[in-house]
Amino acid sequence: MSTPTILIVGSANVDLVTRVPRCPRPGETLLGRSFSVVMGGKGANQAVAAARLGARTFFAGCVGNDAFGAMQREALAQEGIDLTYLKTHPSEPTGTAVIFVADEGQNSIVVTPAANYGILPEDIAALKPLFSHIDAVLLQLEIPLETVEAVLRLASEQKVLSILDAGPAQKIPSTIIAQADLISPNETEVEAITGVAVRSLDDARDAAEKLLEMGAQEVVLKLGSRGALYMGRDEWFHAPAFQIDPVDTVAAGDAFTAGLAIAWRSELYRRDAVRFANAAGAIAATRPGAQPSMPRRAEVDELLAKQ
Numbered sequence: 001m002s003t004p005t006i007l008i009v010g011s012a013n014v015d016l017v018t019r020v021p022r023c024p025r026p027g028e029t030l031l032g033r034s035f036s037v038v039m040g041g042k043g044a045n046q047a048v049a050a051a052r053l054g055a056r057t058f059f060a061g062c063v064g065n066d067a068f069g070a071m072q073r074e075a076l077a078q079e080g081i082d083l084t085y086l087k088t089h090p091s092e093p094t095g096t097a098v099i100f101v102a103d104e105g106q107n108s109i110v111v112t113p114a115a116n117y118g119i120l121p122e123d124i125a126a127l128k129p130l131f132s133h134i135d136a137v138l139l140q141l142e143i144p145l146e147t148v149e150a151v152l153r154l155a156s157e158q159k160v161l162s163i164l165d166a167g168p169a170q171k172i173p174s175t176i177i178a179q180a181d182l183i184s185p186n187e188t189e190v191e192a193i194t195g196v197a198v199r200s201l202d203d204a205r206d207a208a209e210k211l212l213e214m215g216a217q218e219v220v221l222k223l224g225s226r227g228a229l230y231m232g233r234d235e236w237f238h239a240p241a242f243q244i245d246p247v248d249t250v251a252a253g254d255a256f257t258a259g260l261a262i263a264w265r266s267e268l269y270r271r272d273a274v275r276f277a278n279a280a281g282a283i284a285a286t287r288p289g290a291q292p293s294m295p296r297r298a299e300v301d302e303l304l305a306k307q
């Protein structure tokens with residue numbers, strides 16, 4: 001696989017993670033097992049994964065002028081990620097995610113985007129020179145949708161592959177769905193967009209077909225322990241998951257999407273690219289935390305060779 005150059009435009013959060021026996025019910029107070037502060041945010045997680053998987057990586061986003069913002073900058077810089085296009089918000093704090101991870105692996109997450117909403121459509125023109133030497137741009141939905149649209153427009157003008165991770169779950173305009181070269185939601189995200197609840201592989205196929213009807217060009221559905229489903233205009237297939245013992249699935253989807261971006265740009269067939277992404281996601285699920293759990297290239301190659 002050749003070494004691609006990837007730009008990620010997205011969020012950087014600090015994750016405040018409490019491990020709990022189970023997720024609390026409304027009005028209930030639970031005793032947590034442990035608490036940790038971990039670097040996260042879908043955009044920053046995907047940037048870390050892309051860098052660890054071997055891509056030359058640029059990250060564009062916005063953090064606050066505060067201790068959390070400084071921690072994110074330091075963590076991303078340590079991974080060798082180019083932060084030229086990472087802004088600092090003059091007044092909003094760095095984004096945060098309050099996360100409960102339950103014993104049985106379930107999690108619930110509340111994101112407060114704050115400074116993440118400071119990366120604006122008018123900032124995107126400054127990224128134009130980058131588009132002459134990047135192979136792909138990777139987006140998620142924790143920044144303003146207008147900014148996502150502006151990046152997708154630029155990518156399409158400049159003929160750069162665009163991949164949209166459709167998280168967190170929300171309705172998105174058809175202009176966004178149609179402009180991304182590849183859209184990759186998980187089960188809850190595809191339900192929010194299409195209205196199709198995914199409880200089986202047949203449902204997953206229906207949801208992916210609905211996305212095509214809505215204008216999507218190619219779809220890769222993340223199905224967690226069921227693996228992933230690819231749907232294009234001419235073919236579809238299911239790629240089963242790797243057998244692992246999950247410890248914490250937070251950000252496993254981010255590792256998957258970054259893996260997809262790396263593999264899509266190479267000479268791999270679609271099936272091999274989705275398998276590579278499945279392996280990246282599986283490794284992330286075996287370790288706690290968001291950025292710390294992102295896989296390295298050698299680990300992915302090892303898992304691919306083993307299973």
Ligand code: RIB
Pocket residue numbers: 011013014015039040041042045096097109111142250251252253254290
């Ligand atoms: O995808 C996982 C991420 O979602 C977490 O790191 C959290 O910050 C939220 O953005």
